[in-house]
Amino acid sequence: MTAATVAGPHQYMAEQMRWRWSEIAFWLATLLPFLVAPSYLVLANQVAITALFALSLDLILGFSGIVSLGHAAYFGVGAYAAGLASKWGWGEPLSGLLIAALAAGLLGYVTSFVIARFRHLALIMITLGLGLLLQEAANSASWLTGGFDGLQGIHTWSIFGEFHFDLYGYTAYGYSLSVLFLIFLIARRLIYSPFGLALRGIRENGQRMPAIGAATREHIRTIYTIAAIIAGVAGALLAETTETVSLEVLGFQRSADVLVMLILGGTGRLYGGLIGAAVYMVARDQFSGLNPQYWYFWIGLLLIAVVMILPNGILGGLSLLARRLKVPS
Amino acid sequence: MPPVFGVLFDGLAYGMLLFLLSVGLSVTLGMMNFVNLAHCSFAMLGGYVTVTLMNAYGWPFFATLPVAFIAASLASVALERLIFRRFYNAGELEQCLLTIGVVFVSIAAAAYVYGTAIQPVQLPDYMRGSINYAGLNFAVYRIFLIGISLVITIALVFTIETTRFGAQVRAAVNNQRMARGLGINVDGLFALTFALGSGLAGLGGALAIEIVGLDPSFALTYLIYVLIVVSVGGLGSIAGSFAAAMVLGISDMAGKYYVPALGSILIYLVMMVLLMWRPSGLFGRR
Amino acid sequence: MSENALAARGVNKSFGSLVVAADVEINLPQGVRYALIGPNGAGKTTLINLMTGMLRPDAGHIFLGDEDITALPPEQRVWRGLVRTFQINSLFPHLTALESVTLAVCERRRVARTWWRPLTAYRSEVDEAYEILSSLMLAPVSHRLTRELAYGQQRLLEIALALATRPKVLLLDEPAAGVPRDESQELFTAIAGLSRDITVLFIEHDMELVFRFASRVIVMVGGRVLVEGTPQEIASDPHVRAVYLGKATGKADHG
Numbered sequence: 001m002t003a004a005t006v007a008g009p010h011q012y013m014a015e016q017m018r019w020r021w022s023e024i025a026f027w028l029a030t031l032l033p034f035l036v037a038p039s040y041l042v043l044a045n046q047v048a049i050t051a052l053f054a055l056s057l058d059l060i061l062g063f064s065g066i067v068s069l070g071h072a073a074y075f076g077v078g079a080y081a082a083g084l085a086s087k088w089g090w091g092e093p094l095s096g097l098l099i100a101a102l103a104a105g106l107l108g109y110v111t112s113f114v115i116a117r118f119r120h121l122a123l124i125m126i127t128l129g130l131g132l133l134l135q136e137a138a139n140s141a142s143w144l145t146g147g148f149d150g151l152q153g154i155h156t157w158s159i160f161g162e163f164h165f166d167l168y169g170y171t172a173y174g175y176s177l178s179v180l181f182l183i184f185l186i187a188r189r190l191i192y193s194p195f196g197l198a199l200r201g202i203r204e205n206g207q208r209m210p211a212i213g214a215a216t217r218e219h220i221r222t223i224y225t226i227a228a229i230i231a232g233v234a235g236a237l238l239a240e241t242t243e244t245v246s247l248e249v250l251g252f253q254r255s256a257d258v259l260v261m262l263i264l265g266g267t268g269r270l271y272g273g274l275i276g277a278a279v280y281m282v283a284r285d286q287f288s289g290l291n292p293q294y295w296y297f298w299i300g301l302l303l304i305a306v307v308m309i310l311p312n313g314i315l316g317g318l319s320l321l322a323r324r325l326k327v328p329s
Numbered sequence: 330m331p332p333v334f335g336v337l338f339d340g341l342a343y344g345m346l347l348f349l350l351s352v353g354l355s356v357t358l359g360m361m362n363f364v365n366l367a368h369c370s371f372a373m374l375g376g377y378v379t380v381t382l383m384n385a386y387g388w389p390f391f392a393t394l395p396v397a398f399i400a401a402s403l404a405s406v407a408l409e410r411l412i413f414r415r416f417y418n419a420g421e422l423e424q425c426l427l428t429i430g431v432v433f434v435s436i437a438a439a440a441y442v443y444g445t446a447i448q449p450v451q452l453p454d455y456m457r458g459s460i461n462y463a464g465l466n467f468a469v470y471r472i473f474l475i476g477i478s479l480v481i482t483i484a485l486v487f488t489i490e491t492t493r494f495g496a497q498v499r500a501a502v503n504n505q506r507m508a509r510g511l512g513i514n515v516d517g518l519f520a521l522t523f524a525l526g527s528g529l530a531g532l533g534g535a536l537a538i539e540i541v542g543l544d545p546s547f548a549l550t551y552l553i554y555v556l557i558v559v560s561v562g563g564l565g566s567i568a569g570s571f572a573a574a575m576v577l578g579i580s581d582m583a584g585k586y587y588v589p590a591l592g593s594i595l596i597y598l599v600m601m602v603l604l605m606w607r608p609s610g611l612f613g614r615r
Numbered sequence: 616m617s618e619n620a621l622a623a624r625g626v627n628k629s630f631g632s633l634v635v636a637a638d639v640e641i642n643l644p645q646g647v648r649y650a651l652i653g654p655n656g657a658g659k660t661t662l663i664n665l666m667t668g669m670l671r672p673d674a675g676h677i678f679l680g681d682e683d684i685t686a687l688p689p690e691q692r693v694w695r696g697l698v699r700t701f702q703i704n705s706l707f708p709h710l711t712a713l714e715s716v717t718l719a720v721c722e723r724r725r726v727a728r729t730w731w732r733p734l735t736a737y738r739s740e741v742d743e744a745y746e747i748l749s750s751l752m753l754a755p756v757s758h759r760l761t762r763e764l765a766y767g768q769q770r771l772l773e774i775a776l777a778l779a780t781r782p783k784v785l786l787l788d789e790p791a792a793g794v795p796r797d798e799s800q801e802l803f804t805a806i807a808g809l810s811r812d813i814t815v816l817f818i819e820h821d822m823e824l825v826f827r828f829a830s831r832v833i834v835m836v837g838g839r840v841l842v843e844g845t846p847q848e849i850a851s852d853p854h855v856r857a858v859y860l861g862k863a864t865g866k867a868d869h870g
Contacts, residue, residue: 008745009713009741009742009744009745009757010735010738010741012713012758013734013735013741014735017733017734017735061422067421067422067425114601114605117605117608118604118605118608120421121358121364121421121560121564122560122604122608122609124421124425125556125557125560125600125604126601126604126605128553128556129557129597129600129601129604130601132553132593132597133594133597133598133601136591136592136593136594136597137594139592140590140591140592140594189730189731189733190730190731192733192734192735193729193730193731193732193733193734194718194721194726194727194728194729194730194732194734194737194740195727195728195729195730196730196734197710197714197717197718197721197727197734198718198721198722198727198728200707200709200710200714201707201710201715201718204706204707204708204709204710205705205706205707205708207705208701208705208706208707208776209690209722210669210688210689210690210693211667211689211693211698211699211701211705212693212718212719212722212723212776212777212779212780213690213693213694213719213722213723213780214690214718214722214727215690216690218728219727219728222728222730226730256429259426263426291440293436293437293440293441293445293545294437294441296433296436296437297433297434297436297437297438297441299430299433300429300430300431300432300433300434300435300436300437301430301434302430303426303427303429303430303433304412304427304430304431304434306426307416307423307426307427307430308412308415308427311423
């Protein structure tokens with residue numbers, strides 16, 4: 001234990017927040033696809049988008065303890081908002097992100113009033129219900145959403161007139177990665193703020209929070225809205241970079257997949273969702289020849305294994321390993 | 330007779346089926362707070378047992394029903410002993426993830442063995458067709474389904490209310506710590522209740538084939554309906570599951586008949602409204 | 616009424632046929648140290664839940680000073696200075712002691728909503744938290760996770776959390792519960808060191824604490840207030856002895 005050598009509380013707090021070399025290495029590594037694997041840029045783009053989505057779920061699940069089985073609702077709303085804007089004639093990508101953020105944020109804000117009032121099974125069921133409801137509604141409103149076939153006629157303009165979206169994927173991945181990094185910086189700042197501490201307090205012991213004077217429901221509404229906005233932006237990125245939006249963006253499948261990715265990577269660590277998304281999607285790409293049923297067989301086994309052996313996911317396992325290595329026996 | 334009675338009848342049959350599928354989960358959730366999302370995998374198992382016995386071995390339909398019950402019970406006991414029991418004190422999320430993992434594995438296994446097509450099943454002649462009464466058609470199978478479900482429900486209520494076993498179950502659901510303190514072997518009780526509940530699910534799965542069809546996605550599709558019944562009805566309450574299953578069954582049939590464009594939106598809305606009004610369920614505690 | 620820091624008037628609460636509070640009248644004058652005792656199931660913790668807003672009374676009122684707070688939610692009562700600790704530790708397992716207390720300080724100062732400035736910018740909040748921990752001898756373990764602390768230290772952390780909210784009225788629910796003898800010294804010192812500006816009501820079974828700190832004792836049985844008096848009066852009261860004699864605490868015989 002380094003308790004004797006830590007100078008004081010302020011130094012300790014500052015130590016918790018400083019950038020680790022592993023983080024810098026991680027972000028440098030995200031540039032690799034440009035240099036060594038340009039044929040995988042399309043996949044890298046998908047990973048970046050999904051990582052952003054997983055990050056948004058981590059904020060409510062990993063940091064605040066809100067179990068949501070319907071988070072794809074906000075992803076889907078963002079995707080459709082950006083897609084529809086483009087279809088109706090406005091294909092400017094950056095403002096498309098803003099439109100998606102607004103739409104998803106509004107839905108998130110409204111639903112947060114319901115979410116903040118419940119816990120345990122009722123909460124899980126309500127989030128599930130919201131997701132399923134939206135999926136059904138989108139299915140029924142095929143005049144708007146294009147139904148099973150999806151939105152047609154999306155065309156994304158170039159960024160600042162300079163960067164055009166093409167089949168090679170350089171612009172797409174650069175765009176998604178930049179957005180991911182920027183939002184990550186914001187999320188990181190949030191986590192190390194007093195609000196971030198309050199969220200962890202809610203996760204650790206929601207009952208105690210009112211007893212120390214915390215306006216718990218307000219906190220939950222705020223983070224839920226923020227997470228909805230981020231999920232919406234991720235959805236918009238998908239719509240803009242792939243120029244397709246279909247019903248699956250709001251589907252239960254997507255909500256379940258992102259949950260698996262986050263658990264795989266490790267919740268409450270900010271990087272867990274990113275790493276989980278990368279591992280999951282690369283693996284899925286490698287096994288894409290496999291019948292989807294069999295893919296879920298292995299995912300099922302993986303889930304069981306993770307819960308039984310590595311409850312804190314990959315990152316949890318790594319930090320356990322790091323601790324074992326540091327302590328001389 | 331106006332068609333609404335036909336809708337009610339179908340809704341009743343569907344509701345009874347949902348009740349059989351859900352009651353086991355409600356009681357075990359209420360007793361141990363163990364979120365077993367794999368509950369409908371046992372139902373699916375029962376369904377496939379029936380299909381196999383009938384199609385591959387020529388068994389008569391009725392003979393397969395007890396086997397479906399027993400097979401699902403045994404499978405649940407095995408899983409409970411081997412894996413689940415270590416997670417009774419774990420968090421909700423872990424239990425969800427663990428049991429979702431089991432669901433995925435079961436779906437893939439079913440697809441591997443049986444393929445993804447809906448399973449054909451041949452009911453005995455006297456089970457097919459319908460009775461015409463006052464201008465409406467009442468399917469014979471559904472009459473049978475309602476009948477057998479009522480018998481099982483009465484047996485369940487009788488067991489819970491009058492037998493010592495039932496009293497112990499009620500005590501354990503109400504206050505687990507106190508029940509242990511009174512000397513009740515809660516762990517053994519739970520294992521037995523879990524087996525019975527899963528067996529009922531297996532039976533429900535076998536009975537469901539004719540009504541909703543059986544394919545590997547059953548374990549997930551019907552899980553959602555079962556969860557709705559359990560959360561709306563209230564954990565640990567047989568009466569709650571029954572009431573919620575009826576409401577759900579009838580609303581779903583009514584929705585599909587009168588406003589088919591809405592699809593399943595109606596049930597999700599009903600569920601959410603009911604949960605917001607009573608977060609612990611209609612008959613739940615707290 | 617305004618000389619009372621906290622008062623309960625005619626408070627009633629039942630769960631179905633189980634009556635947990637019946638016509639409860641409590642008055643806590645400013646700055647006193649009162650003890651609330653009674654057998655298990657007497658309704659003492661329930662009363663604290665009613666006073667802090669975790670339970671709604673079926674009838675009756677709770678007054679904080681002059682203000683009727685019966686309809687206020689728990690966090691608003693905390694903002695007005697009514698704070699409690701929990702009989703079974705209710706802490707934040709994966710937060711460090713320092714983080715836990717800093718959180719309470721930030722909530723009190725209403726800065727817990729800001730998400731765009733890092734915690735390191737809030738030096739005075741962290742300083743205040745560290746000071747509170749130091750006053751309870753917890754400074755050496757301030758960087759340890761709550762779940763790694765010894766039980767006695769966790770009990771002290773319970774009190775630290777309460778102190779961080781700058782209470783005017785402090786309700787301590789069995790502060791010494793489960794604390795082994797060799798760890799209880801710090802606890803006693805902490806309770807003795809509580810400022811005289813704070814009004815304290817504590818539930819206790821440990822009669823040593825009651826006699827050391829309480830100027831007055833309230834006895835509850837079956838949801839009702841049985842009797843009220845000085846510790847000496849209560850110790851020699853025949854009704855109280857009858858209520859306690861069935862229990863295995865030989866410590867009830869003091870003085």
